[in-house]
Amino acid sequence: MKLIEKYKDEITEILSHYPVKRSALIPLLYLAQQDEGYVSEAAMKEIAQMLRLTPPQVYETATFYTMLNLKPVGKFHLQICKSLMCALVGSDTVIGWVKTKLGIGPGETTADRLFTLSTVECLAACGTAPMMQVNEDYYERLTEEKFDRILADLKKYGTCSLKTGPFMWPEPANAVNHDA
Protein backbone atom coordinates (compact mmCIF):
# COMPACT_ATOMS: atom_id res chain seq x y z
CA MET A 1 0.00 0.00 0.00
CA LYS A 2 1.26 3.42 -0.87
CA LEU A 3 2.41 5.81 1.86
CA ILE A 4 0.19 8.58 0.58
CA GLU A 5 -2.92 6.40 1.02
CA LYS A 6 -1.90 5.04 4.39
CA TYR A 7 -0.61 8.25 5.99
CA LYS A 8 -2.51 10.99 4.18
CA ASP A 9 -3.02 13.19 7.26
CA GLU A 10 0.54 12.82 8.57
CA ILE A 11 1.95 13.69 5.14
CA THR A 12 -0.27 16.77 4.79
CA GLU A 13 0.83 17.88 8.24
CA ILE A 14 4.53 17.38 7.47
CA LEU A 15 4.28 19.27 4.18
CA SER A 16 2.55 22.19 5.90
CA HIS A 17 5.66 22.91 7.98
CA TYR A 18 7.81 24.03 5.08
CA PRO A 19 7.61 26.63 2.32
CA VAL A 20 9.84 24.42 0.15
CA LYS A 21 8.74 20.82 -0.42
CA ARG A 22 12.18 19.23 -0.33
CA SER A 23 12.50 20.09 3.37
CA ALA A 24 9.92 17.38 4.02
CA LEU A 25 12.27 14.74 2.65
CA ILE A 26 13.87 13.49 5.87
CA PRO A 27 10.55 13.52 7.79
CA LEU A 28 8.97 11.48 4.97
CA LEU A 29 11.87 9.04 4.90
CA TYR A 30 11.34 8.57 8.63
CA LEU A 31 7.68 7.89 7.96
CA ALA A 32 8.62 5.24 5.42
CA GLN A 33 11.06 3.70 7.87
CA GLN A 34 8.44 3.65 10.59
CA ASP A 35 6.11 1.86 8.20
CA GLU A 36 8.40 -0.86 6.88
CA GLY A 37 11.25 -0.90 9.36
CA TYR A 38 13.61 0.44 6.71
CA VAL A 39 13.56 2.77 3.73
CA SER A 40 12.74 0.70 0.68
CA GLU A 41 13.42 1.64 -2.92
CA ALA A 42 9.70 1.73 -3.62
CA ALA A 43 9.19 4.20 -0.78
CA MET A 44 12.00 6.41 -2.03
CA LYS A 45 10.45 6.47 -5.50
CA GLU A 46 7.08 7.37 -4.10
CA ILE A 47 8.54 10.14 -1.93
CA ALA A 48 10.44 11.49 -4.95
CA GLN A 49 7.16 11.75 -6.81
CA MET A 50 5.44 13.43 -3.86
CA LEU A 51 8.13 16.08 -3.54
CA ARG A 52 8.74 16.43 -7.29
CA LEU A 53 12.30 15.29 -6.92
CA THR A 54 14.17 12.72 -8.98
CA PRO A 55 14.77 9.35 -7.30
CA PRO A 56 18.55 10.02 -7.23
CA GLN A 57 17.93 13.25 -5.31
CA VAL A 58 16.08 11.25 -2.67
CA TYR A 59 18.72 8.52 -2.69
CA GLU A 60 21.59 10.98 -2.30
CA THR A 61 20.00 12.40 0.85
CA ALA A 62 18.93 9.02 2.24
CA THR A 63 22.44 7.55 1.92
CA PHE A 64 24.01 10.42 3.87
CA TYR A 65 22.23 9.83 7.15
CA THR A 66 23.10 6.86 9.35
CA MET A 67 19.71 6.69 11.04
CA LEU A 68 17.97 5.86 7.79
CA ASN A 69 18.26 2.11 7.29
CA LEU A 70 18.41 1.16 3.65
CA LYS A 71 18.03 -2.51 4.45
CA PRO A 72 15.91 -4.30 7.05
CA VAL A 73 17.21 -4.50 10.62
CA GLY A 74 16.11 -6.70 13.51
CA LYS A 75 13.06 -5.91 15.60
CA PHE A 76 15.33 -4.39 18.25
CA HIS A 77 18.18 -2.29 16.94
CA LEU A 78 20.85 -2.17 19.65
CA GLN A 79 23.03 0.87 19.09
CA ILE A 80 25.97 0.98 21.44
CA CYS A 81 28.02 4.15 21.68
CA LYS A 82 31.72 3.44 21.26
CA SER A 83 33.05 7.02 21.35
CA LEU A 84 35.85 7.83 23.76
CA MET A 85 33.66 9.04 26.64
CA CYS A 86 31.74 5.76 26.71
CA ALA A 87 34.84 3.71 25.99
CA LEU A 88 36.57 5.17 29.07
CA VAL A 89 33.96 3.53 31.28
CA GLY A 90 33.43 0.24 29.52
CA SER A 91 31.48 0.41 26.26
CA ASP A 92 33.72 -2.25 24.72
CA THR A 93 32.65 -4.58 27.52
CA VAL A 94 29.01 -3.97 26.60
CA ILE A 95 29.77 -4.85 22.98
CA GLY A 96 31.37 -8.02 24.35
CA TRP A 97 28.17 -8.92 26.24
CA VAL A 98 26.21 -8.72 23.00
CA LYS A 99 28.68 -11.10 21.39
CA THR A 100 28.48 -13.67 24.19
CA LYS A 101 24.76 -13.36 24.92
CA LEU A 102 23.38 -12.92 21.42
CA GLY A 103 26.24 -14.15 19.29
CA ILE A 104 26.35 -11.10 17.05
CA GLY A 105 28.98 -8.49 16.30
CA PRO A 106 28.55 -4.97 14.93
CA GLY A 107 26.47 -4.92 11.77
CA GLU A 108 25.02 -8.40 12.39
CA THR A 109 21.48 -9.59 13.10
CA THR A 110 20.43 -12.64 15.11
CA ALA A 111 18.97 -15.54 13.13
CA ASP A 112 15.53 -14.97 14.65
CA ARG A 113 15.74 -11.37 13.34
CA LEU A 114 15.06 -10.00 16.82
CA PHE A 115 18.31 -8.13 17.41
CA THR A 116 20.67 -6.09 15.23
CA LEU A 117 23.84 -4.63 16.73
CA SER A 118 25.37 -1.38 15.55
CA THR A 119 28.22 0.48 17.15
CA VAL A 120 27.54 4.20 16.91
CA GLU A 121 29.25 7.47 17.74
CA CYS A 122 28.35 9.77 20.62
CA LEU A 123 24.64 9.87 21.55
CA ALA A 124 24.96 12.65 24.16
CA ALA A 125 24.83 10.45 27.24
CA CYS A 126 28.51 10.70 28.23
CA GLY A 127 27.80 11.38 31.90
CA THR A 128 25.68 8.27 32.17
CA ALA A 129 27.90 5.94 30.15
CA PRO A 130 28.10 3.19 29.10
CA MET A 131 24.87 3.41 27.21
CA MET A 132 22.90 2.06 24.31
CA GLN A 133 19.90 3.12 22.32
CA VAL A 134 17.35 0.46 21.42
CA ASN A 135 15.05 1.71 18.66
CA GLU A 136 13.82 4.99 20.15
CA ASP A 137 14.83 4.49 23.78
CA TYR A 138 18.01 5.23 25.73
CA TYR A 139 19.39 2.84 28.33
CA GLU A 140 22.18 4.33 30.42
CA ARG A 141 24.65 3.45 33.18
CA LEU A 142 24.61 -0.09 31.90
CA THR A 143 25.72 -2.96 34.09
CA GLU A 144 25.62 -6.63 33.18
CA GLU A 145 22.56 -7.21 35.39
CA LYS A 146 20.73 -4.31 33.78
CA PHE A 147 21.75 -5.43 30.33
CA ASP A 148 20.42 -8.97 30.95
CA ARG A 149 17.15 -7.60 32.18
CA ILE A 150 16.79 -5.28 29.20
CA LEU A 151 17.30 -8.17 26.76
CA ALA A 152 14.87 -10.40 28.67
CA ASP A 153 12.22 -7.67 28.87
CA LEU A 154 12.58 -6.76 25.21
CA LYS A 155 12.03 -10.37 24.21
CA LYS A 156 9.09 -10.76 26.55
CA TYR A 157 7.32 -7.39 26.49
CA GLY A 158 8.85 -5.55 23.54
CA THR A 159 10.06 -2.78 25.85
CA CYS A 160 11.79 -2.33 29.21
CA SER A 161 11.07 -0.03 32.13
CA LEU A 162 14.79 0.67 32.60
CA LYS A 163 14.71 3.08 29.66
CA THR A 164 15.58 6.70 30.45
CA GLY A 165 12.77 9.17 30.94
CA PRO A 166 13.27 12.95 30.74
CA PHE A 167 17.00 13.23 31.25
CA MET A 168 18.69 14.88 34.19
CA TRP A 169 22.05 13.95 35.64
CA PRO A 170 22.97 14.21 38.42
CA GLU A 171 19.39 13.54 39.45
CA PRO A 172 17.66 16.09 41.65
CA ALA A 173 18.09 15.36 45.36
CA ASN A 174 14.53 14.12 45.82
CA ALA A 175 14.48 11.84 42.81
CA VAL A 176 13.67 8.15 42.96
CA ASN A 177 16.56 5.88 42.08
CA HIS A 178 15.51 3.75 39.13
CA ASP A 179 18.78 1.87 38.91
CA ALA A 180 17.94 -0.54 41.69
Added chain:
Amino acid sequence: MSKHEPVLLKNMQRPGYTGSLQDYEQTGGYQALRKVIGKVPPAEVTTTVMKSGLRGRGGAGFPTGVKWGFLPKDYQGPRYLCCNADESEPGTFKDRQLIERDPHQILEGILLAAYAIGAESAYIYIRGEFVLGAKILESAIAEARIAGYIGANILGAGITVNVWVHRGAGAYICGEETALLESLEGKRGLPRVKPPFPATHGLYNKPTVVNNVETLANLPHIISRGSEWFSAIGSPPKSTGTRIFCVSGHVKRPGNYEVPMGVTFRELIYEEAGGMRSNKPLKAFIPGGASAPFLTPDSLDVKLDFESVAAAGSMLGSGGVTVMEEGTDMVWAALRLMEFFYHESCGKCSPCREGSSWLVQTMRRIVAKRGQMEDLETLVDLCKNIVGRTVCSFGDAEISPIMSTLKHWRPEYVRLIHEAEAANLIALKRPAGRP
Protein backbone atom coordinates in the same frame (compact mmCIF):
# COMPACT_ATOMS: atom_id res chain seq x y z
CA MET B 1 25.49 20.70 46.50
CA SER B 2 27.01 23.33 44.37
CA LYS B 3 27.72 26.68 45.96
CA HIS B 4 26.81 28.44 42.72
CA GLU B 5 23.28 29.49 41.99
CA PRO B 6 22.05 27.96 38.77
CA VAL B 7 20.13 30.00 36.21
CA LEU B 8 19.21 27.58 33.44
CA LEU B 9 18.96 24.47 35.60
CA LYS B 10 17.21 26.22 38.47
CA ASN B 11 13.64 25.31 37.60
CA MET B 12 14.30 21.66 36.97
CA GLN B 13 16.00 21.32 40.33
CA ARG B 14 12.79 22.32 42.12
CA PRO B 15 11.03 19.35 43.72
CA GLY B 16 8.20 18.13 41.53
CA TYR B 17 9.00 20.40 38.56
CA THR B 18 7.80 18.64 35.41
CA GLY B 19 8.58 21.22 32.74
CA SER B 20 4.91 21.66 31.86
CA LEU B 21 3.58 25.06 30.80
CA GLN B 22 1.86 25.45 34.14
CA ASP B 23 5.05 24.72 36.08
CA TYR B 24 7.04 27.05 33.88
CA GLU B 25 4.55 29.90 34.24
CA GLN B 26 4.47 29.47 38.00
CA THR B 27 8.20 30.11 38.18
CA GLY B 28 7.88 33.31 36.17
CA GLY B 29 7.90 31.75 32.74
CA TYR B 30 6.88 33.78 29.66
CA GLN B 31 7.13 37.01 31.65
CA ALA B 32 10.10 38.09 29.53
CA LEU B 33 8.03 37.57 26.38
CA ARG B 34 5.10 39.47 27.89
CA LYS B 35 7.46 42.27 28.86
CA VAL B 36 8.78 42.92 25.37
CA ILE B 37 6.48 41.62 22.67
CA GLY B 38 4.77 44.51 20.93
CA LYS B 39 6.02 46.86 23.66
CA VAL B 40 9.77 47.06 23.29
CA PRO B 41 11.13 47.55 19.74
CA PRO B 42 12.98 44.46 18.42
CA ALA B 43 16.17 46.48 17.95
CA GLU B 44 16.16 47.25 21.64
CA VAL B 45 15.94 43.54 22.48
CA THR B 46 18.99 42.97 20.28
CA THR B 47 20.81 45.80 22.05
CA THR B 48 20.05 44.28 25.46
CA VAL B 49 21.43 40.92 24.31
CA MET B 50 24.52 42.61 22.85
CA LYS B 51 25.13 44.48 26.11
CA SER B 52 24.74 41.29 28.14
CA GLY B 53 27.81 39.90 26.40
CA LEU B 54 26.05 36.57 25.73
CA ARG B 55 28.16 34.39 23.47
CA GLY B 56 27.06 31.28 21.59
CA ARG B 57 27.05 28.14 23.69
CA GLY B 58 27.35 25.69 20.82
CA GLY B 59 31.10 25.81 20.54
CA ALA B 60 32.32 28.80 18.57
CA GLY B 61 31.40 31.41 21.18
CA PHE B 62 30.32 34.12 18.77
CA PRO B 63 28.49 37.06 20.42
CA THR B 64 24.78 36.39 19.98
CA GLY B 65 23.56 39.97 19.69
CA VAL B 66 26.23 40.74 17.09
CA LYS B 67 25.14 37.71 15.07
CA TRP B 68 21.56 39.01 15.06
CA GLY B 69 22.83 42.43 14.07
CA PHE B 70 24.24 41.04 10.81
CA LEU B 71 20.76 40.50 9.40
CA PRO B 72 19.93 43.06 6.70
CA LYS B 73 17.73 45.75 8.24
CA ASP B 74 15.80 46.68 5.11
CA TYR B 75 15.06 43.15 3.82
CA GLN B 76 11.36 42.71 3.14
CA GLY B 77 10.96 38.94 2.63
CA PRO B 78 10.86 36.14 5.21
CA ARG B 79 13.59 35.60 7.77
CA TYR B 80 14.22 32.41 9.68
CA LEU B 81 15.41 31.36 13.10
CA CYS B 82 16.90 27.93 13.64
CA CYS B 83 17.49 26.47 17.05
CA ASN B 84 20.49 24.19 16.87
CA ALA B 85 19.55 21.18 18.99
CA ASP B 86 21.82 18.81 17.10
CA GLU B 87 23.96 18.26 20.19
CA SER B 88 26.49 15.73 18.91
CA GLU B 89 29.89 16.86 20.14
CA PRO B 90 31.33 13.91 22.05
CA GLY B 91 31.37 14.79 25.73
CA THR B 92 28.36 17.09 25.56
CA PHE B 93 24.91 16.32 26.95
CA LYS B 94 23.56 19.60 28.32
CA ASP B 95 21.06 20.51 25.59
CA ARG B 96 19.42 17.14 26.03
CA GLN B 97 18.69 17.97 29.66
CA LEU B 98 17.46 21.49 28.86
CA ILE B 99 15.14 20.09 26.18
CA GLU B 100 13.70 17.21 28.15
CA ARG B 101 13.36 18.92 31.53
CA ASP B 102 12.47 22.53 30.75
CA PRO B 103 11.33 22.85 27.12
CA HIS B 104 9.39 26.08 27.63
CA GLN B 105 12.55 27.90 28.71
CA ILE B 106 13.93 27.16 25.23
CA LEU B 107 10.66 28.04 23.51
CA GLU B 108 10.52 31.40 25.26
CA GLY B 109 14.10 32.02 24.16
CA ILE B 110 13.15 31.10 20.59
CA LEU B 111 10.19 33.48 20.65
CA LEU B 112 12.33 36.32 21.99
CA ALA B 113 15.01 35.73 19.37
CA ALA B 114 12.43 35.43 16.59
CA TYR B 115 10.85 38.69 17.74
CA ALA B 116 14.23 40.43 17.82
CA ILE B 117 15.20 39.36 14.31
CA GLY B 118 11.72 39.54 12.82
CA ALA B 119 11.37 35.85 11.97
CA GLU B 120 7.91 34.37 11.58
CA SER B 121 9.12 30.79 11.34
CA ALA B 122 11.49 29.04 13.67
CA TYR B 123 12.78 25.49 13.24
CA ILE B 124 14.23 23.44 16.05
CA TYR B 125 16.71 21.14 14.36
CA ILE B 126 17.08 18.32 16.87
CA ARG B 127 19.37 15.36 16.45
CA GLY B 128 17.46 12.32 15.27
CA GLU B 129 18.41 10.15 18.24
CA PHE B 130 16.60 12.52 20.64
CA VAL B 131 13.22 10.95 19.95
CA LEU B 132 12.00 11.66 23.47
CA GLY B 133 13.29 15.23 23.31
CA ALA B 134 11.48 15.83 20.02
CA LYS B 135 8.22 14.53 21.51
CA ILE B 136 8.62 16.70 24.60
CA LEU B 137 9.28 19.78 22.46
CA GLU B 138 6.29 19.03 20.26
CA SER B 139 3.92 18.78 23.19
CA ALA B 140 5.41 21.93 24.71
CA ILE B 141 4.82 23.76 21.41
CA ALA B 142 1.22 22.53 21.38
CA GLU B 143 0.73 23.80 24.95
CA ALA B 144 2.26 27.18 24.14
CA ARG B 145 0.16 27.46 20.99
CA ILE B 146 -3.06 26.96 22.94
CA ALA B 147 -1.92 29.51 25.52
CA GLY B 148 -1.34 32.07 22.77
CA TYR B 149 2.45 32.24 23.01
CA ILE B 150 3.04 30.63 19.63
CA GLY B 151 1.19 31.18 16.35
CA ALA B 152 -0.56 34.19 14.90
CA ASN B 153 -1.06 37.39 16.91
CA ILE B 154 0.97 36.33 19.96
CA LEU B 155 -0.53 37.76 23.17
CA GLY B 156 -2.56 40.13 21.02
CA ALA B 157 0.56 41.99 19.93
CA GLY B 158 0.06 41.32 16.23
CA ILE B 159 3.28 39.30 15.97
CA THR B 160 3.35 35.87 14.34
CA VAL B 161 5.89 33.18 15.16
CA ASN B 162 5.44 29.54 14.28
CA VAL B 163 7.78 26.94 15.72
CA TRP B 164 8.43 23.52 14.18
CA VAL B 165 10.50 20.58 15.32
CA HIS B 166 12.66 19.06 12.59
CA ARG B 167 14.53 15.85 13.37
CA GLY B 168 17.99 15.22 11.97
CA ALA B 169 19.03 11.71 11.09
CA GLY B 170 22.38 10.96 12.64
CA ALA B 171 25.02 13.25 11.16
CA TYR B 172 27.40 15.10 13.48
CA ILE B 173 28.23 17.66 10.81
CA CYS B 174 24.65 18.97 10.85
CA GLY B 175 25.58 20.83 14.03
CA GLU B 176 27.68 23.08 11.78
CA GLU B 177 25.25 25.85 11.00
CA THR B 178 25.38 25.81 7.21
CA ALA B 179 25.26 21.99 7.12
CA LEU B 180 22.24 22.26 9.40
CA LEU B 181 20.56 24.52 6.86
CA GLU B 182 21.37 22.16 3.99
CA SER B 183 19.94 19.27 5.98
CA LEU B 184 16.83 21.27 6.83
CA GLU B 185 16.40 21.85 3.11
CA GLY B 186 16.30 18.07 2.61
CA LYS B 187 19.81 17.69 1.26
CA ARG B 188 22.98 15.97 2.40
CA GLY B 189 24.46 17.86 5.34
CA LEU B 190 27.43 19.39 3.55
CA PRO B 191 28.66 22.72 4.94
CA ARG B 192 28.40 25.68 2.58
CA VAL B 193 31.26 27.86 1.45
CA LYS B 194 31.21 31.12 3.38
CA PRO B 195 30.69 33.95 2.64
CA PRO B 196 27.83 34.49 2.09
CA PHE B 197 26.91 33.87 5.70
CA PRO B 198 23.49 32.64 6.89
CA ALA B 199 22.70 36.16 8.11
CA THR B 200 22.12 37.16 4.50
CA HIS B 201 21.82 33.81 2.65
CA GLY B 202 20.60 31.17 5.08
CA LEU B 203 17.64 28.83 4.98
CA TYR B 204 16.10 28.91 1.48
CA ASN B 205 18.64 31.67 0.76
CA LYS B 206 16.83 34.00 3.17
CA PRO B 207 18.32 35.89 6.13
CA THR B 208 18.70 33.34 8.93
CA VAL B 209 20.02 33.09 12.46
CA VAL B 210 21.15 29.78 13.93
CA ASN B 211 21.49 29.70 17.72
CA ASN B 212 22.28 26.86 20.09
CA VAL B 213 19.73 25.57 22.64
CA GLU B 214 21.64 26.82 25.68
CA THR B 215 22.18 30.22 24.06
CA LEU B 216 18.45 30.62 23.51
CA ALA B 217 17.61 29.34 26.98
CA ASN B 218 19.57 32.27 28.42
CA LEU B 219 17.43 34.88 26.69
CA PRO B 220 14.35 34.89 28.97
CA HIS B 221 16.65 35.49 31.94
CA ILE B 222 18.57 38.29 30.22
CA ILE B 223 15.35 40.03 29.17
CA SER B 224 13.70 39.60 32.60
CA ARG B 225 16.66 40.52 34.76
CA GLY B 226 18.54 42.88 32.47
CA SER B 227 21.85 42.88 30.66
CA GLU B 228 23.72 44.29 33.65
CA TRP B 229 22.67 41.42 35.87
CA PHE B 230 23.89 38.95 33.24
CA SER B 231 27.13 40.68 32.41
CA ALA B 232 28.11 40.73 36.08
CA ILE B 233 28.09 36.92 36.20
CA GLY B 234 31.13 34.95 35.15
CA SER B 235 34.35 36.41 33.78
CA PRO B 236 33.37 39.81 32.40
CA PRO B 237 33.78 41.45 30.02
CA LYS B 238 34.35 38.66 27.49
CA SER B 239 32.84 35.56 29.09
CA THR B 240 29.62 36.51 30.81
CA GLY B 241 26.92 34.34 32.33
CA THR B 242 26.90 30.78 33.53
CA ARG B 243 27.61 27.70 31.50
CA ILE B 244 26.49 24.16 31.83
CA PHE B 245 29.55 21.96 31.82
CA CYS B 246 29.11 18.29 31.07
CA VAL B 247 31.59 16.25 33.03
CA SER B 248 32.27 12.70 31.88
CA GLY B 249 34.95 10.06 32.22
CA HIS B 250 36.74 8.92 35.35
CA VAL B 251 35.10 11.17 37.94
CA LYS B 252 33.00 10.25 40.93
CA ARG B 253 29.90 12.19 39.90
CA PRO B 254 29.72 12.74 36.16
CA GLY B 255 26.90 14.96 34.96
CA ASN B 256 25.79 18.48 34.11
CA TYR B 257 27.00 21.28 36.35
CA GLU B 258 26.03 24.89 35.83
CA VAL B 259 28.64 27.30 37.12
CA PRO B 260 29.57 30.90 36.35
CA MET B 261 32.20 31.10 33.65
CA GLY B 262 35.59 31.65 35.17
CA VAL B 263 35.64 28.93 37.83
CA THR B 264 38.66 26.68 37.48
CA PHE B 265 38.78 23.16 36.08
CA ARG B 266 40.00 22.10 39.51
CA GLU B 267 36.81 23.34 41.13
CA LEU B 268 34.59 21.82 38.44
CA ILE B 269 36.28 18.43 38.54
CA TYR B 270 37.14 18.09 42.22
CA GLU B 271 34.26 19.93 43.88
CA GLU B 272 31.28 19.81 41.55
CA ALA B 273 31.97 16.39 40.04
CA GLY B 274 33.36 14.93 43.27
CA GLY B 275 36.92 14.34 42.10
CA MET B 276 38.45 11.21 40.63
CA ARG B 277 36.48 7.97 40.87
CA SER B 278 39.38 6.01 42.39
CA ASN B 279 42.75 6.69 43.94
CA LYS B 280 44.31 7.04 40.50
CA PRO B 281 45.26 10.67 39.87
CA LEU B 282 44.08 12.74 36.92
CA LYS B 283 46.20 12.25 33.84
CA ALA B 284 44.47 14.28 31.15
CA PHE B 285 41.28 16.12 30.38
CA ILE B 286 39.48 17.47 27.36
CA PRO B 287 38.08 20.90 28.19
CA GLY B 288 35.43 21.46 25.55
CA GLY B 289 34.26 18.45 23.61
CA ALA B 290 36.10 16.15 21.22
CA SER B 291 37.21 19.06 19.05
CA ALA B 292 39.21 20.65 21.85
CA PRO B 293 42.88 19.72 22.33
CA PHE B 294 43.72 17.61 25.41
CA LEU B 295 45.17 19.34 28.47
CA THR B 296 47.34 18.02 31.30
CA PRO B 297 46.99 18.42 35.09
CA ASP B 298 49.19 21.52 34.73
CA SER B 299 46.12 23.29 33.35
CA LEU B 300 43.78 22.43 36.23
CA ASP B 301 43.88 25.98 37.53
CA VAL B 302 42.92 27.46 34.18
CA LYS B 303 39.64 29.34 34.32
CA LEU B 304 36.66 28.02 32.41
CA ASP B 305 36.15 31.00 30.17
CA PHE B 306 36.70 31.46 26.45
CA GLU B 307 39.95 33.43 26.67
CA SER B 308 41.65 31.48 29.46
CA VAL B 309 41.12 28.10 27.85
CA ALA B 310 42.30 29.46 24.50
CA ALA B 311 45.41 30.85 26.16
CA ALA B 312 46.08 27.40 27.64
CA GLY B 313 46.17 26.01 24.10
CA SER B 314 42.71 24.52 23.84
CA MET B 315 39.15 25.78 23.62
CA LEU B 316 36.08 26.04 25.80
CA GLY B 317 34.04 24.70 22.89
CA SER B 318 30.78 23.02 23.76
CA GLY B 319 31.45 22.65 27.48
CA GLY B 320 32.05 18.90 27.44
CA VAL B 321 34.77 18.16 29.98
CA THR B 322 36.12 14.61 29.79
CA VAL B 323 38.43 13.44 32.53
CA MET B 324 40.94 10.62 32.20
CA GLU B 325 42.79 8.95 35.06
CA GLU B 326 46.36 7.73 35.25
CA GLY B 327 46.71 4.52 33.29
CA THR B 328 44.58 5.67 30.36
CA ASP B 329 46.35 4.93 27.09
CA MET B 330 46.53 8.30 25.37
CA VAL B 331 47.30 6.92 21.93
CA TRP B 332 44.22 4.71 22.19
CA ALA B 333 42.18 7.71 23.39
CA ALA B 334 43.31 9.80 20.44
CA LEU B 335 42.48 6.93 18.09
CA ARG B 336 38.97 6.64 19.52
CA LEU B 337 38.31 10.30 18.82
CA MET B 338 39.96 10.07 15.42
CA GLU B 339 37.64 7.20 14.56
CA PHE B 340 34.75 9.46 15.47
CA PHE B 341 35.95 12.19 13.13
CA TYR B 342 36.64 9.68 10.37
CA HIS B 343 33.10 8.35 10.71
CA GLU B 344 31.58 11.83 10.74
CA SER B 345 33.60 13.57 8.02
CA CYS B 346 30.95 14.61 5.50
CA GLY B 347 33.22 13.99 2.52
CA LYS B 348 32.95 17.38 0.88
CA CYS B 349 36.59 18.49 1.17
CA SER B 350 39.37 16.11 0.08
CA PRO B 351 41.89 16.99 2.83
CA CYS B 352 39.36 16.06 5.52
CA ARG B 353 37.76 13.12 3.73
CA GLU B 354 41.03 11.43 2.74
CA GLY B 355 43.10 12.77 5.62
CA SER B 356 40.78 11.41 8.31
CA SER B 357 40.95 7.98 6.74
CA TRP B 358 44.76 8.03 6.55
CA LEU B 359 45.02 9.31 10.10
CA VAL B 360 42.83 6.47 11.38
CA GLN B 361 44.83 3.88 9.44
CA THR B 362 48.13 5.23 10.72
CA MET B 363 46.86 5.43 14.30
CA ARG B 364 45.43 1.92 14.19
CA ARG B 365 48.77 0.63 12.99
CA ILE B 366 50.59 2.31 15.86
CA VAL B 367 48.11 1.08 18.47
CA ALA B 368 48.30 -2.45 17.03
CA LYS B 369 52.08 -2.29 17.49
CA ARG B 370 52.79 -2.36 13.81
CA GLY B 371 53.98 1.22 13.58
CA GLN B 372 57.34 2.67 12.66
CA MET B 373 59.03 5.85 13.76
CA GLU B 374 58.31 7.66 10.52
CA ASP B 375 54.58 7.22 11.17
CA LEU B 376 54.83 10.04 13.70
CA GLU B 377 56.00 12.41 10.98
CA THR B 378 53.26 11.12 8.73
CA LEU B 379 50.67 11.96 11.39
CA VAL B 380 51.92 15.51 11.79
CA ASP B 381 52.24 15.95 8.06
CA LEU B 382 48.66 14.77 7.48
CA CYS B 383 47.32 16.99 10.25
CA LYS B 384 49.07 20.04 8.86
CA ASN B 385 47.60 19.37 5.45
CA ILE B 386 44.05 19.28 6.80
CA VAL B 387 44.01 22.30 9.08
CA GLY B 388 42.86 25.47 7.35
CA ARG B 389 42.21 23.64 4.09
CA THR B 390 38.56 22.76 4.54
CA VAL B 391 35.26 24.57 4.07
CA CYS B 392 34.21 24.28 7.72
CA SER B 393 36.03 24.03 11.04
CA PHE B 394 35.59 20.25 11.24
CA GLY B 395 39.01 19.94 9.61
CA ASP B 396 40.61 22.11 12.29
CA ALA B 397 38.84 20.12 15.00
CA GLU B 398 39.70 16.63 13.86
CA ILE B 399 43.44 17.08 14.25
CA SER B 400 43.14 18.17 17.90
CA PRO B 401 43.24 14.74 19.55
CA ILE B 402 46.32 13.56 17.66
CA MET B 403 48.25 16.83 17.71
CA SER B 404 47.63 17.44 21.40
CA THR B 405 48.40 13.90 22.54
CA LEU B 406 51.55 13.93 20.42
CA LYS B 407 52.53 17.16 22.11
CA HIS B 408 51.95 16.02 25.68
CA TRP B 409 52.42 12.25 25.55
CA ARG B 410 54.78 11.62 22.64
CA PRO B 411 56.72 9.00 24.69
CA GLU B 412 53.58 6.82 24.67
CA TYR B 413 53.58 6.79 20.88
CA VAL B 414 57.30 6.12 20.82
CA ARG B 415 56.97 3.26 23.29
CA LEU B 416 54.35 1.53 21.15
CA ILE B 417 56.59 1.87 18.13
CA HIS B 418 59.62 0.59 20.01
CA GLU B 419 57.59 -2.41 21.11
CA ALA B 420 56.63 -2.99 17.50
CA GLU B 421 60.25 -2.81 16.41
CA ALA B 422 61.44 -5.02 19.26
CA ALA B 423 58.87 -7.67 18.53
CA ASN B 424 59.80 -7.43 14.89
CA LEU B 425 56.14 -7.45 14.05
CA ILE B 426 56.57 -5.43 10.89
CA ALA B 427 56.07 -8.19 8.40
CA LEU B 428 56.09 -6.06 5.30
CA LYS B 429 58.36 -3.12 4.70
CA ARG B 430 56.13 -0.39 3.42
CA PRO B 431 57.28 2.39 1.13
CA ALA B 432 58.40 5.36 3.24
CA GLY B 433 55.90 8.07 4.05
CA ARG B 434 52.87 6.12 2.92
CA PRO B 435 50.09 5.40 5.37
